[in-house]
Amino acid sequence: METNLFQDIRVVAEDIGLPTGYLESLLAKKKNSYSSRWSTYKQWCYEFVLHPFGSSFRSLIEYEPVLSQVMDYLSYIKPKCTSHGSFSDAKSMLAWVFRSLFGFSFGLDPRILQWMKSWAREKPKSVKFDSDTDGWDVGLIIDYW
Numbered sequence: 012m013e014t015n016l017f018q019d020i021r022v023v024a025e026d027i028g029l030p031t032g033y034l035e036s037l038l039a040k041k042k043n044s045y046s047s048r049w050s051t052y053k054q055w056c057y058e059f060v061l062h063p064f065g066s067s068f069r070s071l072i073e074y075e076p077v078l079s080q081v082m083d084y085l086s087y088i089k090p091k092c093t094s095h096g097s098f099s100d101a102k103s104m105l106a107w108v109f110r111s112l113f114g115f116s117f118g119l120d121p122r123i124l125q126w127m128k129s130w131a132r133e134k135p136k137s138v139k140f141d142s143d144t145d146g147w148d149v150g151l152i153i154d155y156w
Contacts, residue, residue, distance in 0.1 A: 016049035065077040081109070
């Protein structure tokens with residue numbers, strides 16, 4: 012099973028007739044962090060006998076069924092996500108792929124937006140510093156100067 016995101020994008024883009032210049036520009040800005048996320052998504056698709064792009068035929072690739080597939084996948088990985096970023100990065104990768112190839116704006120879909128807002132409440136971004144750290148004593152700094 013080939014799981015290279017950028018090869019998959021090239022094959023689909025050429026198949027649906029996207030201009031070569033567009034494709035080259037798209038692939039020049041590779042998001043390498045998306046490759047492992049794509050691999051996981053593609054494996055999930057094969058386990059559930061789904062096509063990663065929704066269908067092999069461009070005429071059968073429609074927004075709502077593909078969005079439903081993406082949301083099913085996000086539901087599948089959500090319990091396994093250990094950080095705020097792991098869930099939102101998977102969503103961003105899929106949104107980028109489908110926007111780039113088919114013009115689907117999953118990242119702007121009200122259902123996805125609401126889900127991401129809810130996710131932010133469920134699994135807030137972690138703080139950069141230990142919560143048991145007292146922080147800086149500004150008084151010491153002022154007294155020093």
